[in-house]
Amino acid sequence: MANSTAERLSRDEFFYGHKACAGCGGALAVRAALKELGQNAVSVLPAGCMSAVGFNFPQLCFSNNSIISTFAGTASMLTGIEAGLRARGYSDFTAVGFAGDGGTADIGIQALSGAIDRNDNIIYICYDNEAYMNTGIQKSGLTPFGARTTTTPAGANIHGNLRPKKNMFEIAAAHDIPYAATASIGYLPDFIRKVGKAAQIRGTKYIHVIAPCPTGWGIAPDETVEIAKEVVDCGLWYLAEYENGEFTLNHRPKDFSSVEAYLKRQGRFKHLDLSDIKTVIEARDRKWAFIEKNFSYS
Amino acid sequence: MKPYIREKKTFTAAEIPEATAFEAGYLVSVNSGWRSIRPVIDTGRCVGCEQCYLYCPDGVISVQNGKAVIDYDFCKGCGICAKIFRLGAIRTEAEHK
Numbered sequence: 016m017a018n019s020t021a022e023r024l025s026r027d028e029f030f031y032g033h034k035a036c037a038g039c040g041g042a043l044a045v046r047a048a049l050k051e052l053g054q055n056a057v058s059v060l061p062a063g064c065m066s067a068v069g070f071n072f073p074q075l076c077f078s079n080n081s082i083i084s085t086f087a088g089t090a091s092m093l094t095g096i097e098a099g100l101r102a103r104g105y106s107d108f109t110a111v112g113f114a115g116d117g118g119t120a121d122i123g124i125q126a127l128s129g130a131i132d133r134n135d136n137i138i139y140i141c142y143d144n145e146a147y148m149n150t151g152i153q154k155s156g157l158t159p160f161g162a163r164t165t166t167t168p169a170g171a172n173i174h175g176n177l178r179p180k181k182n183m184f185e186i187a188a189a190h191d192i193p194y195a196a197t198a199s200i201g202y203l204p205d206f207i208r209k210v211g212k213a214a215q216i217r218g219t220k221y222i223h224v225i226a227p228c229p230t231g232w233g234i235a236p237d238e239t240v241e242i243a244k245e246v247v248d249c250g251l252w253y254l255a256e257y258e259n260g261e262f263t264l265n266h267r268p269k270d271f272s273s274v275e276a277y278l279k280r281q282g283r284f285k286h287l288d289l290s291d292i293k294t295v296i297e298a299r300d301r302k303w304a305f306i307e308k309n310f311s312y313s
Numbered sequence: 314m315k316p317y318i319r320e321k322k323t324f325t326a327a328e329i330p331e332a333t334a335f336e337a338g339y340l341v342s343v344n345s346g347w348r349s350i351r352p353v354i355d356t357g358r359c360v361g362c363e364q365c366y367l368y369c370p371d372g373v374i375s376v377q378n379g380k381a382v383i384d385y386d387f388c389k390g391c392g393i394c395a396k397i398f399r400l401g402a403i404r405t406e407a408e409h410k
Contacts, residue, residue: 018362018363018364018366018367020367021363021366021367021376024367026375027314027315028314028315028316028372029315030372031315031316031338031340031371031372031373031387032316032318032340032342032343032344032371032387033371034344035370035371036389037347037348037370037389037390037391038370038389038391038392038393039370039391040370042370042371043368043369043370046370046371046372047367054314072329072330072335073324073335073339073341074339074340074341074342075316075335075336075337075338075339075340076316076338076340077316077337077338078314078315078316078337078338079337080337081337082333083333203367203368229391235392236389236390236391236392236393237391237392237393237395237396238396239370239391239393240368240393240396240397241396
């Protein structure tokens with residue numbers, strides 16, 4: 016029985032023996048992307064889960080060239096690596112960065128914006144687990160409305176995070192970037208296809224992949240992939256691409272699955288009441304009205 | 314090729330790199346002690362669809378001769394493989410009985 020996605024990937028493992036929590040969505044995203052890009056990928060990891068679990072001297076879990084950058088400097092280090100290797104005469108490589116949601120939407124957004132502005136030939140992948148998980152679950156700019164974190168606790172009056180998630184995909188697209196995409200590890204073949212497509216495009220590429228965190232989301236380790244699928248199916252996340260100034264939707268769920276069921280199975284949303292859930296559903300419907308109006312669907 | 318366990322486990326001060334640079338894929342410890350459950354493959358039911366290989370966050374499943382094989386040195390027992398394959402070729406059992 017052939018698996019067409021498995022067939023196109025390298026059989027080598029480039030991220031192996033790491034110390035990520037069991038069932039880590041971020042680790043799956045990094046592993047899958049590196050298998051698509053192959054041995055000549057040069058990866059940059061800022062402070063965050065994937066650098067913390069991948070580089071514990073002498074336990075070094077990347078078998079391609081990898082380096083830890085400053086928290087804010089993922090994109091600027093990618094720029095330097097790409098320019099340096101090019102200056103030394105190399106052409107057969109891919110400079111790829113893996114930053115978390117905090118390292119992308121809060122701390123690294125300036126460097127990312129600068130790299131897109133210069134149109135450096137790099138791939139920037141944001142694995143979004145919706146909070147600063149590595150340091151113990153603090154709210155980031157990509158934490159969704161209502162989520163309980165240690166800095167947005169849920170009590171009688173305030174029900175977790177008050178602000179919605181920043182729209183990093185459209186922020187990247189607003190730079191008129193050559194290629195941007197959203198993905199989810201629940202739809203892994205779609206994510207892998209987008210990484211492969213990005214590698215063929217010259218200029219800056221941005222891929223935003225939802226990567227659930229069992230520890231921070233309050234789910235069982237074996238539910239990671241399932242919940243990454245459910246967030247797309249219930250409409251709270253969407254799979255799309257931006258290219259040549261056009262937005263394209265890749266997947267339109269026939270009927271949205273229950274938002275309440277998606278929220279209530281996670282510890283971080285357990286406290287939400289009916290009016291909070293209504294707010295989430297209304298925001299989703301507004302977002303989809305925008306998508307229907309502005310995105311083409313093939 | 315994948316990172317593999319090396320024999321050498323101690324380093325003298327002179328061997329510790331001064332800059333943040335060291336050999337890629339150098340492993341000195343396993344993750345098997347993390348497991349509370351252990352996935353077991355029923356090779357009779359395995360159809361070689363490679364879904365478990367694809368979705369394993371740790372990359373510990375490989376397909377050899379059309380059947381899935383788990384590297385128990387690095388499997389953390391998350392159970393994603395057992396959930397992703399719905400025909401029941403992978404079952405989970407308690408690590409310590």
